[in-house]
Amino acid sequence: MKTPSRVRVPIFVRHAPALPGERSSPAPTRVSSPAGRSACATPGGKSQDAASVHRRRFYSDFCILTSVFLLSLLLPHPSCAAELRGQVELTNSKDPAVRRDRDYAGVIIWLAPVGRPAPLPTPKHAEMKQQDKTFKPHVVAVPVGGTVDFPNLDPFFHNAFSNFAGQPFDLPLYPPGTTRSVTFRRPGIVRVFCNIHSLMSAVIAVVDTPWYVVTPTSGQFRIDDIPPGEYQLHIFHEHALPENLQFLERAIAVPDGGLTLPLISISETGYIPAPHPDKHGKAYPPQNGYGTGGH
Numbered sequence: 001m002k003t004p005s006r007v008r009v010p011i012f013v014r015h016a017p018a019l020p021g022e023r024s025s026p027a028p029t030r031v032s033s034p035a036g037r038s039a040c041a042t043p044g045g046k047s048q049d050a051a052s053v054h055r056r057r058f059y060s061d062f063c064i065l066t067s068v069f070l071l072s073l074l075l076p077h078p079s080c081a082a083e084l085r086g087q088v089e090l091t092n093s094k095d096p097a098v099r100r101d102r103d104y105a106g107v108i109i110w111l112a113p114v115g116r117p118a119p120l121p122t123p124k125h126a127e128m129k130q131q132d133k134t135f136k137p138h139v140v141a142v143p144v145g146g147t148v149d150f151p152n153l154d155p156f157f158h159n160a161f162s163n164f165a166g167q168p169f170d171l172p173l174y175p176p177g178t179t180r181s182v183t184f185r186r187p188g189i190v191r192v193f194c195n196i197h198s199l200m201s202a203v204i205a206v207v208d209t210p211w212y213v214v215t216p217t218s219g220q221f222r223i224d225d226i227p228p229g230e231y232q233l234h235i236f237h238e239h240a241l242p243e244n245l246q247f248l249e250r251a252i253a254v255p256d257g258g259l260t261l262p263l264i265s266i267s268e269t270g271y272i273p274a275p276h277p278d279k280h281g282k283a284y285p286p287q288n289g290y291g292t293g294g295h
Helices: 050-074 096-101 242-248
Strands: 008-013 029-034 082-091 108-113 125-127 129-131 134-136 139-143 147-151 158-162 169-174 179-183 188-193 201-207 212-214 220-226 229-236 250-254 264-267
Touching: 082 108, 082 250, 108 139, 108 201, 108 220, 125 139, 129 147, 139 147, 139 212, 169 179, 201 212, 201 229, 212 220, 229 242, 242 264
Parallel strands: 082 264, 125 147, 139 201
Antiparallel strands: 008 029, 082 220, 108 212, 108 229, 129 134, 147 179, 158 169, 158 188, 188 201, 229 250
């Protein structure tokens, strides 16, 4: 009996993507294969079975997906931070600027996270000028670790000191055109005075949170970059009694879309301005209402 001859069937196979270091062939290769068997030819003339082709395709797809995943890690992602908006007003004030001009500047608002520590604030620099026998601005807020500069822009000597709670300090007399600085290491309200001019006063709020603001004249405020969550709202205004401020403080929840607070109305009822002593605890000698020094 004659042995049946093998029949070679022409087939076309598209090459799988090349492995690293190989050159891919764009055109399919014609291969003759015995009937009933599958084969493909590589550019070098070697044949591979279907399983090898699938492995190479799998490797190629895996490399593509891995590259996409790694690239997604490097791309910036949208922030989840929210913002807090609000408005303050001052009532029952004896200050002409407040009553006549509705000047609501100088209220300090800050947030303390509930049930978790606040992130370490980035130290910042602020400036409080001594000009026209006045501290400008009158109220400044800095995070713990922040520094406040006190440039002397008047044509005479100045001093700046605080012996109240917060962080006591004393900057000796320094001449016009120079500056001195203080770095604040712990939170608290620092009341600032000049040992020469008795009517000069200011407030520095040192807060242990990155989320704080000092209101402008309009009383409108906004705190940005707040992670959504629970917070305690804190308020300070130097002409408001502590019990009035405590009544206004509250727990709030900041959602992903941010939060607008209802009007915060701060009453100055009960506030009585009182003279303060100099840095030695003694009364200022009278000199046109500004103390000693001939100015």
